[in-house]
Amino acid sequence: MKTLLNDRRPLVYCPGCDHANVVQALNRALMQLKLSGNQVVIVTDIGCSGLFDTFYNTHALHGLHGRSLTYATGLKLARPELTVIAVMGDGGMGIGGAHVIASCRRNLDINLLVLNNFNYGMTGGQCSVSTPQQATTSSGFLNQLEQPLDFCKLAETAGASWVGRFLPEEKELAAGISEAVCHHGFSVLEVETVCTGRYARGNPRALREKKEHEHNPLFSGVVSRNERLEYGDEYRRLAAEQPAKEPFTEIAVEQTAAIDARCEIMLLGAAGQRMNTAGEILCFAAMAAGLQVTRKSDYPITVLRGHSVCEVVCSPQPIRYTGIARPDVILALAPEGVERKRSVFESVKSDCLIIKAADVEIPPSQCRIIEIDFQQQCGITFINRGVAALAVLSCVHPVLNANMFRSGLFYRLKSRQLEMALVTAERISSWFKENPP
Numbered sequence: 001m002k003t004l005l006n007d008r009r010p011l012v013y014c015p016g017c018d019h020a021n022v023v024q025a026l027n028r029a030l031m032q033l034k035l036s037g038n039q040v041v042i043v044t045d046i047g048c049s050g051l052f053d054t055f056y057n058t059h060a061l062h063g064l065h066g067r068s069l070t071y072a073t074g075l076k077l078a079r080p081e082l083t084v085i086a087v088m089g090d091g092g093m094g095i096g097g098a099h100v101i102a103s104c105r106r107n108l109d110i111n112l113l114v115l116n117n118f119n120y121g122m123t124g125g126q127c128s129v130s131t132p133q134q135a136t137t138s139s140g141f142l143n144q145l146e147q148p149l150d151f152c153k154l155a156e157t158a159g160a161s162w163v164g165r166f167l168p169e170e171k172e173l174a175a176g177i178s179e180a181v182c183h184h185g186f187s188v189l190e191v192e193t194v195c196t197g198r199y200a201r202g203n204p205r206a207l208r209e210k211k212e213h214e215h216n217p218l219f220s221g222v223v224s225r226n227e228r229l230e231y232g233d234e235y236r237r238l239a240a241e242q243p244a245k246e247p248f249t250e251i252a253v254e255q256t257a258a259i260d261a262r263c264e265i266m267l268l269g270a271a272g273q274r275m276n277t278a279g280e281i282l283c284f285a286a287m288a289a290g291l292q293v294t295r296k297s298d299y300p301i302t303v304l305r306g307h308s309v310c311e312v313v314c315s316p317q318p319i320r321y322t323g324i325a326r327p328d329v330i331l332a333l334a335p336e337g338v339e340r341k342r343s344v345f346e347s348v349k350s351d352c353l354i355i356k357a358a359d360v361e362i363p364p365s366q367c368r369i370i371e372i373d374f375q376q377q378c379g380i381t382f383i384n385r386g387v388a389a390l391a392v393l394s395c396v397h398p399v400l401n402a403n404m405f406r407s408g409l410f411y412r413l414k415s416r417q418l419e420m421a422l423v424t425a426e427r428i429s430s431w432f433k434e435n436p437p
Helices: 019-032 048-055 068-078 090-095 097-106 151-158 172-182 206-212 231-241 275-288 335-340 342-347 374-378 382-396 402-412 415-434
Strands: 040-044 059-062 083-089 111-116 162-166 187-192 219-222 263-270 292-298 307-315 329-332 353-357 368-372
Touching: 019 048, 019 111, 019 172, 040 048, 040 068, 048 059, 048 083, 068 083, 068 097, 068 231, 083 090, 090 097, 090 111, 097 151, 111 151, 111 172, 151 162, 151 187, 162 172, 172 187, 172 219, 263 275, 263 335, 263 382, 275 292, 275 307, 275 382, 275 402, 307 335, 329 382, 335 342, 353 382, 368 374, 368 382, 374 382, 374 415, 382 402, 382 415, 402 415
Parallel strands: 040 059, 040 083, 083 111, 111 187, 162 187, 263 329, 329 353, 353 368
Antiparallel strands: 162 219, 263 307, 292 307
């Protein structure tokens, strides 16, 4: 094959636009490397540089502005044998800067080709992150307020292992692209271009400045201090050394459920009470009895402080909606959880069962209420109230019986936690035998 260029797609850039030169240089580089179209994928985003993927007979992906490296990363990890070339403009570099830095740090074998024409040429000539402070753009004085970004210095500092800067007229550009593609690691090759449609109009010295290259010296090559193992190779090596993952737990239906309709349970607790663990135990117990089950959790960013709420739905039929507005059972175990769901108590059904800790106040209710002083009556600490409340539930409500509860404990807990839970369950069971509700 003599070319990878798409003969049905002309280079539709403005007259004099340097992007066309880069298209030709990239094609020459790919030909020099004897790469066929099915070995290459070109990933682009929005902007004039975003047209690149249409000019070649290769694999292609066109995405959101500044995000081409995210797609390129997924492609390279999934298909490491492909030559992945991401093309971005200075606009995409500004919008997707965090992805650029992450890629430099990661050192995955991707080639980033940056077409820097110092403005947003497609949308009206606004200033970008690389616009010189003395330049004139449609953004007025805004570029005078910000220091322009040097993409190559950024890439070098962030950890890119190959960095280069070229002019589009240089004969060395194709060779530079070839060198970048052959480099086994993350490469960043910036091409300084001039936008004839927008930028050159207000900056007549732009062409001369580019050729004189006073502000950004040209260079290219391996960054020795950033040389290291390629991310994909090292990832696959380390992944292969990891111990095999435990298979998903298969829940055997070994118990019999006593409910014939949907039952909604709301656990209202606080951080440190293992509400999520209690909810999971309840789910495993329900599944062990052949029930359908869903669980939703609610807790703040400060996971060591504040409310912890868990909503569980159990049903013999498929669960179409997981929301709970009027629960059948409420376990009120801490004031933080009660306060979080205070409105629920206003609309709760009269036949709702409320199991509450003695030191937790709840809004007035006509529901059936079972109150327990977990610490004084059963010697159960604050942290174990979730499991203890389930033990209470297994004694007083058909949604959970002792055998189901035991199955849930064994499915969810291991070693010391399981031993403590079994002791807690035994204490609750003994207390209920002596103090039947």
